[in-house]
Amino acid sequence: MTSSRKLALICAACVGIASALVPLHVDAQKTDRAKALGTKLMCMCGCGQILTQCNHLNCPSSGPMLKELDAHVTKGEADDLIIQDFVQEYGEKVLSAPPTKGFNSIAWYIPGVAFAIGLGIVIALIRLWRQRDVARLATASSAPPVPHTAASELRDVQLERARKQADRDTED
């Protein structure tokens, strides 16, 4: 190994060790209540993760936010007040789910409305198709029998044989 390569490796090792000592957000939430509240908040670094789950190295947001959360919980503040405090500081974006009031509550209704509309369509289709089937049966019962040709008879015999075979194969 050349001396320049050795030097490069030593430098890299130093940088690596130094980086390991870079302060990170590592202050764990002190209580279960703080943990539970943390799941209702997002990390504001832009990672799109829940506050208590953001573990991005060198994240500038989650550490201070977790400390802030712990401080609120230690003071014994009510959950709603703590959440409200975060909303005032960071905006509604800090909430991990849309609020259930106002315009943003629409997000909660969309799946339910989609289900209701879809269910309505499915039920309407089933009813419509059932009516068609009833109409078909009525027409079939009043229609004259289809004349049998040699080919269709052969096909019928083969199909009937196949049905019986399938019945035997799948019977209990």
Place this chain on the structure above:
Amino acid sequence: MDLFGSYALLLAFAFALYAIFGGIAAIITRRPLLIKSARNAGFAVCVLIWIGTLSLWYLFYTDNYSMAYVAAHSNRSLSPYYKFSALWSGQEGSLLFWSFLLSIYVFSALFTYRGKHPELMPYVGVVLAGVQIFFLTMNNFIASPFQVFVGSGAGGILHLATRADGSGLNPLLQYPEMAIHPPTLYSGYTGFTIPFAFALAALLGRYPGEKWIHLTRRWTMIAWAFQSAGILLGAHWAYAVLGWGGYWGWDPVENASLMPWLTGTAFLHSVIMQEKRGMMRVWNVWLVFLTFMLCILGTSLTRSGAVNSVHAFAESNIGHWFWGFLLLIVLVCLAAYFKNRDYLRSDNQLDSMLSRESSFLFNNLILLVACVAVLAGTLFPVLSEAVRGSKISVGPPFFNRVNIPIAMFLLFLTGVGPLLAWRKTSVESLKKNFGFPLIGGVVVAVIAVALGLREFYVTLCLLLSAFVTLTILSEFYRGARVISARTGSNLFSSASQLTMRNTRRYGGYVVHFGMVLVFIGISGQAFNQDKQMDMSAGSVMNLGPYNLHLQNYDSTQEPNYSAERATIDVEKDGRSVMMLYPTRRFYPSNQESGTMVAIASTLREDLYVVYAGTNPDTNLPVIHAYLNPLVKWIWLGGAVVVLGTILALLPNRQAVMVLSSATAGASAPVPGGTQPAQISYSARSQLPDRHD
């Protein structure tokens, strides 16, 4: 080589233009020579894209740092393995890789059906070339991976510049799975282009009957299998690399991959209705269209920066192109539909509410509602910003609350659907088929509650999982017993014969079982535990039944990074059971850090340990440990899903025999019909009132 690759892509673009316009001319004039030349142009496009992609790989392996893309995503000390995966680590390369995978599908489809289906294939060729044109436009003119560094010399004369070394690959991507996950997922995304092209071509060309469905069934299943595997590999990568203890965060990019999977799954089910009963023609065509549109939407979300995501590429104006392409697809699909919708008319009839047909309708409803829920959650922040001027976050609490009930309903239908007969199921049959599995499910739930389980959805999931598993087992058992009685072979051998006689049906059951395993694995999330501690050598952390003794820290030096490693002795019941080595890496080339999580995985639980950093207050290293139950079941379930899909792709053994006998019998017809056994299995698919 940069010029070589660049020219290859440019030439591919020119050939793709010819494939489109020549193809349209061929459709209008019906001249065989023109049809053939348009198809050959399609082949040429694919080969040229391969050449372009291979050129870029060559540039990576030869450390050509005059290329901006290579310099931004590689460096000399990067291992050859990651130089391979570096190709798709950035915006430009990943778009080329998309074209590359698409070209493999296009080439395969054009080659497989060369000289066949003369009424359909020219349309297919035009649609496929249209999609390729878009991506080649990106590769050539918008996001070329072959851009070079240019320096300014004396007198302002520009010259090619080069760098001594590259910036290196993003540490998060320096993980073995990153060489597998993106190609797998992209193969899913691009694979859905084939059924889309056939559906649109059949509609444009008014191709008669259900033929396009038969032609694309296997292509759709292959794309679906890749999409499934890609999603799960992505989840596994997130679990093993990101170090947050989870595998699915409802990130927009994750959601983008899930949406086409949901509609693709709906299509794979509803298409059976069209095959068996000629029903839902309009619906199936639109499901394929929708699946492809969602693939493009997903890609645009990943690349446009419209939504925040840890997985997204850097924000760029490339998104406008994707939105434009998406709009064009919607317009073309709508125009084709309104012009030829009478061709899709079918006489849908339903004998009974209690039928396989109804279960498919509900299956489609639930999958589509799940897709709408995911789409709404993903795009709602954008909508909110447009309406109110401020973005909101839609995170896991929303998605979990909305999707868990949907998933439970879907699991229920997974068990119910296969046991319902086509046309009509009698109440007696219901009792006979459902009695045992339902009792089994309830017994499992009661035992779980008796053992202290109090989580409603977890209990319900266990009940339904047992129910579905028992319905699947009873289906195998019933069929195998009949074969066993006839042939005298044991039940396992009979089950194997049964499966090979109808691979699609029984492969489908295996896929369902895989999904059950995935659901069970996900349900374990309700019992996750975690603990975080500042730990010096000799300190102990208790987590569940484990004691984690931190023995020491050491550092190592590798060519591409330096690493800090903790050595942890894990004890259970007072005995040392394993050693774990959570590690943090630092990559000097791009000044970034990454974690290497230590995971001890069993079927019961994962002990997941992260070297999280250093506490600034105590200056001590911090260890974050998680105990995640049942996670391994998810990966196991994913493997079963893929195996089941492969099984369903195999040809039926009996069908092969029939075909060969039929060919032999063509020259010497058998009086009075044919051999009974051959007829029985070939004709079974025509029987409308049997299961399949």
